[in-house]
Amino acid sequence: MKKGRFGNYGGQYIPETLMNAVLELEEAYEYYRKDEHFQLELDELMKNYAGRPSILYYAQKMTRDLGGAKIYLKREDLNHTGSHKINNVLGQALLAKKMGKTRVIAETGAGQHGVATATAAALMDLECEIFMGREDTQRQALNVFRMELLGAKVNVVESGTQTLKDAVNETMREWTSRMDDTYYVLGSVMGPHPYPTIVRDFQKMIGKEIKEQLQAVEHRLPDAVIACVGGGSNAIGAFYEFIDDPTVQLIGCEAAGLGVDNPKNAATLANGSVGIFHGMKSYFCQDEFGQIAPVYSISAGLDYPGIGPEHAMLADTGRAQYVPVTDLEAVEAFEYLSRTEGIIPAIESAHAVAYACRLAPKMAGDKIIVINISGRGDKDVAAIARYRGVKIDE
Amino acid sequence: MSRVKNVFSKGKAFIAFITAGDPNLETTEKLIPAMSQAGADLIEIGIPFSDPIAEGVVIQNASERALAAGATTDKIFDMLERVRKKTSVPLAFMTYVNPVFVYGVERFMKRAAACGIDAMVVPDLPFEEKEELLSSCQARGIDLISLIAPTSKHRISMIAAGAEGFVYCVSSLGVTGVRSRITTDIAEMVALVKAARDIPCAIGFGISTPEQARTMAGYADGVIVGSAIVKIAEQYGVECVGPISAYVRQMKAAIE
Numbered sequence: 001m002k003k004g005r006f007g008n009y010g011g012q013y014i015p016e017t018l019m020n021a022v023l024e025l026e027e028a029y030e031y032y033r034k035d036e037h038f039q040l041e042l043d044e045l046m047k048n049y050a051g052r053p054s055i056l057y058y059a060q061k062m063t064r065d066l067g068g069a070k071i072y073l074k075r076e077d078l079n080h081t082g083s084h085k086i087n088n089v090l091g092q093a094l095l096a097k098k099m100g101k102t103r104v105i106a107e108t109g110a111g112q113h114g115v116a117t118a119t120a121a122a123l124m125d126l127e128c129e130i131f132m133g134r135e136d137t138q139r140q141a142l143n144v145f146r147m148e149l150l151g152a153k154v155n156v157v158e159s160g161t162q163t164l165k166d167a168v169n170e171t172m173r174e175w176t177s178r179m180d181d182t183y184y185v186l187g188s189v190m191g192p193h194p195y196p197t198i199v200r201d202f203q204k205m206i207g208k209e210i211k212e213q214l215q216a217v218e219h220r221l222p223d224a225v226i227a228c229v230g231g232g233s234n235a236i237g238a239f240y241e242f243i244d245d246p247t248v249q250l251i252g253c254e255a256a257g258l259g260v261d262n263p264k265n266a267a268t269l270a271n272g273s274v275g276i277f278h279g280m281k282s283y284f285c286q287d288e289f290g291q292i293a294p295v296y297s298i299s300a301g302l303d304y305p306g307i308g309p310e311h312a313m314l315a316d317t318g319r320a321q322y323v324p325v326t327d328l329e330a331v332e333a334f335e336y337l338s339r340t341e342g343i344i345p346a347i348e349s350a351h352a353v354a355y356a357c358r359l360a361p362k363m364a365g366d367k368i369i370v371i372n373i374s375g376r377g378d379k380d381v382a383a384i385a386r387y388r389g390v391k392i393d394e
Numbered sequence: 395m396s397r398v399k400n401v402f403s404k405g406k407a408f409i410a411f412i413t414a415g416d417p418n419l420e421t422t423e424k425l426i427p428a429m430s431q432a433g434a435d436l437i438e439i440g441i442p443f444s445d446p447i448a449e450g451v452v453i454q455n456a457s458e459r460a461l462a463a464g465a466t467t468d469k470i471f472d473m474l475e476r477v478r479k480k481t482s483v484p485l486a487f488m489t490y491v492n493p494v495f496v497y498g499v500e501r502f503m504k505r506a507a508a509c510g511i512d513a514m515v516v517p518d519l520p521f522e523e524k525e526e527l528l529s530s531c532q533a534r535g536i537d538l539i540s541l542i543a544p545t546s547k548h549r550i551s552m553i554a555a556g557a558e559g560f561v562y563c564v565s566s567l568g569v570t571g572v573r574s575r576i577t578t579d580i581a582e583m584v585a586l587v588k589a590a591r592d593i594p595c596a597i598g599f600g601i602s603t604p605e606q607a608r609t610m611a612g613y614a615d616g617v618i619v620g621s622a623i624v625k626i627a628e629q630y631g632v633e634c635v636g637p638i639s640a641y642v643r644q645m646k647a648a649i650e
């Protein structure tokens with residue numbers, strides 16, 4: 001396999017201006033990846049700042065109610081800042097610091113990655129600027145204020161569809177203009193090499209912990225691991241440890257918005273084709289001329305027209321399956337998990353919950369499903385109220 | 395054999411960029427011969443892309459206008475077939491790798507060659523990934539242009555060694571757009587290229603005034619102007635052919 005490739009996918013399709021910055025990052029990562037001090041520092045942050053390991057919770061009521069496979073929830077929602085995004089961000093911010101960078105920039109969709117980046121920047125004394133599409137600043141207004149509280153500057157992106165893809169465009173443009181002191185903290189397993197590898201490595205403890213925690217209580221592997229997929233970081237984090245365990249089904253849930261047959265969706269593997277965008281070769285929602293499609297999902301974090309290159313490879317080889325989940329199914333699952341287990345999941349994670357609700361009843365009682373609850377749903381409560389037509393005073 | 399070698403054979407070259415289909419393809423069809431008449435030595439035709447990450451707002455907006463007005467890769471090819479009956483000016487495509495890849499690289503280059511495209515400028519295809527297009531370009535005699543940036547440093551000799559046609563020297567950090575000052579040591583950039591290889595160098599990004607063009611032409615074999623021309627297209631819409639021709643004439647005169 002060529003450097004930075006996952007099968008055919010991945011690569012470094014970026015302007016020449018950024019090449020040395022990306023090569024510098026690759027070199028630094030290769031060094032610190034094997035550096036004992038770096039790993040110890042990161043472990044310490046994970047334990048005492050992020051609150052790892054996150055709990056693997058047996059959802060007894062949900063299991064009983066669905067009447068099939070046993071359901072466990074991997075509680076990434078309990079991490080500091082409320083999602084899996086903090087895992088990657090602490091790793092990259094520490095790397096930025098070691099590289100001597102003094103300023104971090106990042107894109108954000110739902111605002112979770114922006115909040116996590118602003119948090120790490122506050123902790124590590126880094127200047128921080130976040131880029132967020134106008135539409136997302138409106139549907140995730142609370143997170144904009146959180147980032148500002150944490151000392152970050154939030155730049156509202158007015159170009160294109162004013163969502164996550166445009167926020168990535170604008171962060172790349174910003175990076176092109178200033179890279180000597182600036183580190184781009186990419187939020188998912190996407191972008192040019194080495195990002196998909198770096199982000200995956202900083203998220204893979206999710207699956208590692210699942211394996212150990214389940215071993216301790218069930219003395220066996222799960223039968224299925226289910227996660228939502230935007231760019232794919234929480235999903236690859238949950239899957240990676242199990243790739244060589246062929247009995248474990250790996251299932252990624254894409255945002256189907258109003259349905260895969262409706263143009264308003266973001267289901268990249270269901271509807272997309274192979275292309276080259278945002279630095280990588282992968283699958284994208286696009287037209288016959290390679291124009292990137294304006295995608296849609298109720299979930300700002302899944303509202304992205306592409307998918308990370310490693311997922312593209314896992315989809316092609318069939319090692320993982322990717323299924324579409326609509327807005328309505330996700331909202332129902334959001335409400336269901338809240339009512340049944342007293343856990344309000346992020347609307348992103350609710351896509352995974354929705355598919356598990358479909359799958360569990362079809363599986364025998366001695367089977368085990370693990371759902372990755374990538375984040376908590378506080379940020380989404382107002383949007384769900386709006387979706388249901390409930391008027392609340394925000 | 396591509397016509398790019400002719401571009402630099404008559405003194406300093408003026409390379410003009412426009413976004414195809416902005417404000418519509420009929421206007422682009424008139425602009426190309428008019429710009430050639432006005433003195434443009436090579437015309438770069440931007441195939442609009444939905445997400446032009448190397449572009450500043452001026453060209454971003456032009457791409458949006460062109461796409462909204464219905465420009466597609468096929469319609470641009472059709473337009474160029476008509477243009478080629480009127481002018482033999484050297485032509486380059488400027489586009490992102492995705493529109494070429496999704497169209498099918500072979501299929502794209504076949505049509506591009508048929509309408510007399512001489513070169514390809516693809517800002518998100520760095521040296522490490524150029525295999526994506528190179529063999530198809532070479533098979534059709536189309537030069538795949540290499541870009542170097544102020545950050546390229548030790549990469550310059552490697553890039554120059556494999557360059558074809560000319561080397562596109564990016565004058566500044568950041569995206570395209572008009573700049574009041576260019577602070578990069580352009581002379582050094584060009585010297586590094588020439589040390590590796592005797593190949594023409596053209597400087598682009600940020601150039602808008604005749605004075606800037608004259609200064610930059612002093613360092614290199616040609617200058618590339620994009621945003622300043624696209625701004626005129628934005629201002630005059632379908633009436634832009636006259637004002638753009640006048641601008642091109644003035645810029646060409648400044649570097650002669």
Ligand SMILES: Cc1ncc(COP(=O)(O)O)c(C=O)c1O
Pocket residue numbers: 083084085109110111112113187188189228229230231232233234235300301302346348349374375376
């Ligand atoms: C809670 C949560 N889950 C999932 C995602 C999607 O990202 P990824 O697919 O990289 O995990 C986001 C992104 O904002 C998120 O906030």
